[in-house]
Amino acid sequence: MQSSRRTDDESGSSRTDFGADQADKMSSRRKACNDCKQQKLRCDLTSAQVLTVSDYCSRCRRLGLACRIDDGFRRTRKRRQPTDLESEIQSLREQLRASQSNTSTSSQHNGTDWPVPAPVGTPGVVFNTLNQTDIGLNFSPVRPDSTPVSIDFPDATTNDADLQCLTTRPGIEPPTQHHASPFPLARPRALGNIILQIEEIDELFNMYIKHNHPYLPLIAEKKSPHEYYERSDLLFWVIMAVAARRHKSQPTLLPRLARNVTDLLWKTLRSMSHSISTIRALCLLCTWPFPTSSSTSDPTFMLVGIMLQMSTQMGLHCAFDAQDFAKVPLKLDTSEYSEWVQTWEACNIVAISVSIGCGLPLFSQVYESPSASQFESSSSESPFYLRLQIERFRLRVSLSLARPMPTGGEGALTRERSMMYHLLNLDLDELEKECSGSCDTEAWYLLAARLHLQAFYLFDHFAMEGYKDRIVGLFSTAYNLVDLGQRLNARLQGFFNHCPFFCYQTYVNAAFVLLKILTNGFFNPIVDAKAGKQLLESSITGLRQMSVANNDLPARLGDIIGFFCALPDPAVVGGVTLIDLQLKQVRNRLSMSVVGPHSMAVGHDGEGDVTAGEMPDGEAPRPSAASPISSGEPVIESGRMKKAAKAAAEAEAAAKGAAEELKKNIQEETKAEFE
Structure with missing residues (x-):
């Protein structure tokens, strides 16, 4: 019995020694401080007890951090931080609303059910410009999953803050402008x-x-x-x-x-x-x-x-009478007034440019900028003065000519439009005289205004007086605009790399005007077809340079123009006779209507596809216009383009001789007419 007791004592002492050894090993193991552990970095901390700054690890000393080791410290996943912060903000807002309701000493009455507004910081359903899934835009401040709750109506003695978003009682609101600190710190x-x-x-x-x-x-x-x-x-x-x-x-x-x-x-x-x-x-x-x-x-x-x-x-729009739109005393000094006026002018410029570039009417009324003569500066000194005059002219063109023309060439509306062309061209000539001596960018905007006016010629009937001269003038304007864009891009900064998006839209419009007139059998021998075709091919390069992302709109429109330039029979685009030039398929997109029929030939809004079987001479297929940006979706054939290519091939094989004879007759008639 004594021997067995001695054996148990020895085994117990051995277990105690083993535990002590393990404890010594654990204590001697080097631990990382909290900050190094959070960043998953190697820590050179030698002692678990940090008493002075000299005991800090090298990283915490270098960054000025508090170096310490907490027993219960655990790493925080950074991806969870936004969710945690949002939950904390939500809880704080609920506590604030609860405290406001508790401090109210007024009597309460029963009310009706109102939906609880979502917090401002909660993002709604937003669009993603780089994904092509159709997502609805949610502007409602009410969360979809919110359930109606009962909210009591306070009486007239209740604080106005309790009635926010629930009633239309007038209240004093703080100014909406942010007051920046005079010396903001530069920080990430x-x-x-x-x-x-x-x-x-x-x-x-x-x-x-x-x-x-x-x-x-x-x-x-x-x-x-x-x-x-x-x-x-x-x-x-x-x-x-x-x-x-x-x-x-x-x-x-x-x-x-x-x-x-x-x-x-x-x-x-x-x-x-x-x-x-x-x-x-x-x-x-x-x-x-x-x-x-x-x-x-x-x-x-x-x-x-x-x-x-x-x-x-x-x-x-009424900066001089800004007090009429504010609930607090508001008086603008000279610099603030100038800031308001210039911002309103920029809004006008951007709104009109986007409206014309998208081919959509601008229904919002655009007011004249308030006169700055009440202050020291003059309106002509504004950096937007000339550009604003050009955009207002383009808006006047849209309002005057937006009404669709009748299909025939007779009638009072046709004569009225001819007179409108004459008056608008006179106004544009006066505007060009006023802008003479300005920079090349202003000259480009003037050409864009003239192109916007003359693009409406394509709606006219061929029997209208002066129709042929107007179409030749339209070709010249489109040619000069594309050529000026090429010369501006040849500079060091690069026009195509940084120009606004509506400059791209105007550039596309000019390229399609060149394409339509050059491929028309009647006007091809009249205009300089060789120079026009070279410039049209260079416009494809310009559009690809304007592209910012793979398969975005500039790149896709450049591919569409390249496809039509490579067709075996160009008459598929512009037609053979004078009658074929009139726009009939798209007539309600202002001056951008010329782009519509050609983009829809590849697919609605340019979303169709071009395959290798439709390309002449077995060329490689161009990028799928329907695929999302940077996606690898397969190319799908477009039935409309296959039919167009097939019809072009049949027309070329069956009527080649007739086309040559028709071309000779057209040349003879043209020479006789111009003589």
């Missing part, structure tokens, strides 16, 4: 999963000022980007997104910004705390929208309407 900025360092922010801002700012001088060049962030985070991130369009060192920055800036945009609009900086951000975003492969998913025209309504609601 974050939006969602995007973090921009100070050097990256300065680089992008300098790129914007150098390349994009001259086209729409809406912001002050001398201010730092951090000052704009203090005034409006939306304006800051829109500037970064515009500059990121050509940021070669970070090619994925633009797609990531497209998603996050879009979320920020809708959250800002839903907050109803709008300011002049929000309107400026919308101006820039409508001028350089995010790339998309379909115009049906482009929200630019919708954002233009929001921008105009916000500007009118704030009183930018």
